[in-house]
Amino acid sequence: MSSRERILGRVRRALADVPGEDAPIERAYLREHGDRSVEETVELLAENLADYRAIVHRCTTADLPATLAGMLAARGTKTVLVPPGLEPSWLAEAEAGQVPDRVESTPDELDRVDSVVTACAVAIAETGTIVLDGSPDQGRRRITLVPDHHICVVRVPDQVVSSVPQALERLDPVRPLTWISGPSATSDIELDRVEGVHGPRTLEVVLVADQASAEVNS
Amino acid sequence: MSGTFVGMPAFPRAAHEAVNNQTLRGNLRHATHTIRAKRANAVAEVSDWAELREAGKRIKDHTLRHLDRYLVQLEESVVAAGGTVHWAADADEANEIVTQLVKMTGESEVVKVKSMATQEIGLNEALEAAGIRAYETDLAELIVQLGKDRPSHILVPAIHRNRGEIRDIFEREMGEWGRPAPEGLTDTPAELAEAARLHLREKFLRAKVGVSGANFMVADTGTLVVVESEGNGRMCLTLPETLISVVGIEKIVPTWQDLEVFLQTLPRSSTAERMNPYTSTWTGTTDEDGPQNFHLVLLDNGRSDTLADEVGRQALRCIRCSACLNVCPVYERAGGHAYGSVYPGPIGAILSPQLRGTASEIDASLPYASSLCGACYEVCPVAIDIPEVLVHLRERVVQGGPVVREGNKVVLKPAKGHAAERAAMRAARWAFAHPGVLRTGQRAASRTRRLHPRTLPGPGKAWSGTRDLPAVPAEPFRDWWQRTNGGTSETGGSK
Ligand code: SF4
Numbered sequence: 051m052s053s054r055e056r057i058l059g060r061v062r063r064a065l066a067d068v069p070g071e072d073a074p075i076e077r078a079y080l081r082e083h084g085d086r087s088v089e090e091t092v093e094l095l096a097e098n099l100a101d102y103r104a105i106v107h108r109c110t111t112a113d114l115p116a117t118l119a120g121m122l123a124a125r126g127t128k129t130v131l132v133p134p135g136l137e138p139s140w141l142a143e144a145e146a147g148q149v150p151d152r153v154e155s156t157p158d159e160l161d162r163v164d165s166v167v168t169a170c171a172v173a174i175a176e177t178g179t180i181v182l183d184g185s186p187d188q189g190r191r192r193i194t195l196v197p198d199h200h201i202c203v204v205r206v207p208d209q210v211v212s213s214v215p216q217a218l219e220r221l222d223p224v225r226p227l228t229w230i231s232g233p234s235a236t237s238d239i240e241l242d243r244v245e246g247v248h249g250p251r252t253l254e255v256v257l258v259a260d261q262a263s264a265e266v267n268s
Numbered sequence: 269m270s271g272t273f274v275g276m277p278a279f280p281r282a283a284h285e286a287v288n289n290q291t292l293r294g295n296l297r298h299a300t301h302t303i304r305a306k307r308a309n310a311v312a313e314v315s316d317w318a319e320l321r322e323a324g325k326r327i328k329d330h331t332l333r334h335l336d337r338y339l340v341q342l343e344e345s346v347v348a349a350g351g352t353v354h355w356a357a358d359a360d361e362a363n364e365i366v367t368q369l370v371k372m373t374g375e376s377e378v379v380k381v382k383s384m385a386t387q388e389i390g391l392n393e394a395l396e397a398a399g400i401r402a403y404e405t406d407l408a409e410l411i412v413q414l415g416k417d418r419p420s421h422i423l424v425p426a427i428h429r430n431r432g433e434i435r436d437i438f439e440r441e442m443g444e445w446g447r448p449a450p451e452g453l454t455d456t457p458a459e460l461a462e463a464a465r466l467h468l469r470e471k472f473l474r475a476k477v478g479v480s481g482a483n484f485m486v487a488d489t490g491t492l493v494v495v496e497s498e499g500n501g502r503m504c505l506t507l508p509e510t511l512i513s514v515v516g517i518e519k520i521v522p523t524w525q526d527l528e529v530f531l532q533t534l535p536r537s538s539t540a541e542r543m544n545p546y547t548s549t550w551t552g553t554t555d556e557d558g559p560q561n562f563h564l565v566l567l568d569n570g571r572s573d574t575l576a577d578e579v580g581r582q583a584l585r586c587i588r589c590s591a592c593l594n595v596c597p598v599y600e601r602a603g604g605h606a607y608g609s610v611y612p613g614p615i616g617a618i619l620s621p622q623l624r625g626t627a628s629e630i631d632a633s634l635p636y637a638s639s640l641c642g643a644c645y646e647v648c649p650v651a652i653d654i655p656e657v658l659v660h661l662r663e664r665v666v667q668g669g670p671v672v673r674e675g676n677k678v679v680l681k682p683a684k685g686h687a688a689e690r691a692a693m694r695a696a697r698w699a700f701a702h703p704g705v706l707r708t709g710q711r712a713a714s715r716t717r718r719l720h721p722r723t724l725p726g727p728g729k730a731w732s733g734t735r736d737l738p739a740v741p742a743e744p745f746r747d748w749w750q751r752t753n754g755g756t757s758e759t760g761g762s763k
Binding site for chain 2: 052053054056057058059060061062063064065067068072073075076077078079080083098102153156157158161174176177178179184190191192195214215218223224225226227228229230231232233234235236237238239240241242244246247248249250
């Protein structure tokens with residue numbers, strides 16, 4: 051008998067006493083917590099991101115290239131990893147050398163790159179989380195992992211949801227997903243929080259709104 | 269379960285040693301109290317916690333009730349997504365499967381994400397015996413591995429180590445395993461973390477095989493989920509060419525939507541965060557992104573036996589958040605090592621004796637490693653009634669009875685050394701049923717209390733040898749109650 055059959059047989063015998071009918075799974079929990087306007091949801095995202103030690107920036111679509119160029123320059127970035135589908139205009143003003151994300155690039159090559167810029171799939175306000183799903187403007191999972199500095203651009207309010215349940219609805223489980231809430235962190239040494247043991251030590255999130263809504267905001 | 273813990277003394281003895289270890293007690297107290305307070309805040313932020321807890325419980329119960337069906341569905345989904353599924357009835361079989369899979373890649377080292385399932389089966393030791401080196405990559409697990417030590421907490425496995433000790437371990441051992449610690453390493457957490465980063469990065473960048481566990485497996489999509497903080501998980505899950513995940517069969521949830529419950533309750537219960545820094549999900553393999561070979565090893569190793577126990581099966585709902593450890597007054601003093609298992613604390617006290625049986629001394633003693641205060645049940649995000657299972661297991665240890673071991677029904681004999689306790693329990697039951705006798709006995713005990721020994725003589729010795737007998741109060745409670753009118757007047761009485 052194969053182990054598969056053995057295990058399934060044991061499971062079935064173990065359940066022999068269980069009555070057939072099933073209590074329905076009640077989902078009495080909330081789809082989101084609190085009653086917020088769209089602006090307030092974006093505000094909450096910014097707050098929670100910052101609370102988890104991500105650095106938050108805001109700008110309009112028109113200002114994005116200058117904002118990104120400024121951020122990279124401020125950090126002294128010489129090379130920046132670029133996913134294949136990243137909107138080319140975003141990095142039009144950046145002075146850093148652009149390194150395309152290639153299948154062949156080795157982890158060692160990625161390790162030598164200073165920064166990476168990506169878009170995201172969805173951002174969750176209540177938890178301060180950005181989710182990447184490997185789409186062309188986000189690239190392979192490893193490019194946001196090996197370099198020490200990750201800049202993620204979130205289009206607000208379109209890409210922002212309130213809660214975890216709302217995020218899961220939007221995401222495709224077939225894609226490999228990376229949920230990021232702040233930079234890599236550990237509390238393993240006497241519970242002192244230290245940023246970045248393995249993943250990027252610095253996470254910067256740019257909340258970008260188109261002109262109109264940015265004006266409404268200000 | 270794991271070879272690591274063979275020869276562990278039974279809980280009472282191990283706990284006795286731990287209680288006398290000042291450093292350990294201090295560290296544990298600090299850790300459990302800090303996490304406990306933070307957790308309460310994180311939970312208070314979500315107004316529907318009770319509903320989430322109830323839903324989590326029901327989803328898990330439903331899954332367990334149809335576990336055979338969901339296992340088959342999961343297998344189909346994983347295979348359809350490009351993965352390979354293996355079934356392991358016990359630890360030896362799981363170790364053999366993983367060893368063969370690694371050998372087939374031609375590699376002699378693997379990087380590992382912290383995983384309780386692989387600790388449970390003693391995978392590192394099995395790989396070592398086959399000439400394969402397994403590198404733990406979680407910072408705490410690295411500290412434990414380099415220190416030739418055992419984890420003591422589910423969430424912060426090296427909590428029993430101070431920064432000074434960690435520095436010394438790094439300086440002494442890192443060179444043996446790869447990149448040595450930097451010159452002049454101090455004991456600041458940031459410097460220690462940096463040393464670990466450099467040491468481990470070297471391994472990640474060259475690793476061809478990764479080994480992980482998983483927090484959840486989604487039956488309808490074949491998705492696996494790993495929840496972590498440091499990014500070492502992401503490294504192991506995405507950089508190697510081959511990924512092998514060893515996961516207990518109880519870790520299934522039926523649908524993608526079900527994750528919405530656990531991704532809310534797990535981080536808040538565990539690290540007291542709204543969301544942990546990183547969560548990775550993957551479904552089979554993805555072209556040009558991450559490992560191109562994915563193997564899932566489904567591990568039974570006592571889980572189907574646990575499922576056969578009507579009262580005890582609820583332990584399989586556990587999502588390993590470790591909240592029950594942090595509220596447990598016994599764990600706080602005894603420490604994680606005293607439990608002689610990779611599963612310490614209240615959950616360990618009910619899970620280990622079920623997975624391993626109660627034949628060994630340590631396993632027979634674990635159901636007693638509790639004050640039955642109920643705090644663990646209150647805090648559990650899937651509402652496992654740990655006290656209920658503890659009492660159930662005590663009964664089994666003391667009285668014996670039918671259980672399922674390796675799929676077969678067997679009848680257990682009462683455990684040795686518990687005959688006296690059985691007699692004591694019977695006597696207590698009788699006394700409680702005869703209040704007059706109890707009263708007389710208590711008064712007699714109070715009057716003679718100075719003469720009471722700290723251990724019981726004769727057949728009571730085995731029982732009291734593992735317990736510090738409480739001092740007998742100067743006055744029985746019921747006398748005090750009557751004398752003071754239920755505590756309303758200290759002097760006046762209704763005598
Ligand atoms: S028993 Fe409950 S509280 Fe304890 S680790 Fe498991 S899920 Fe968490």
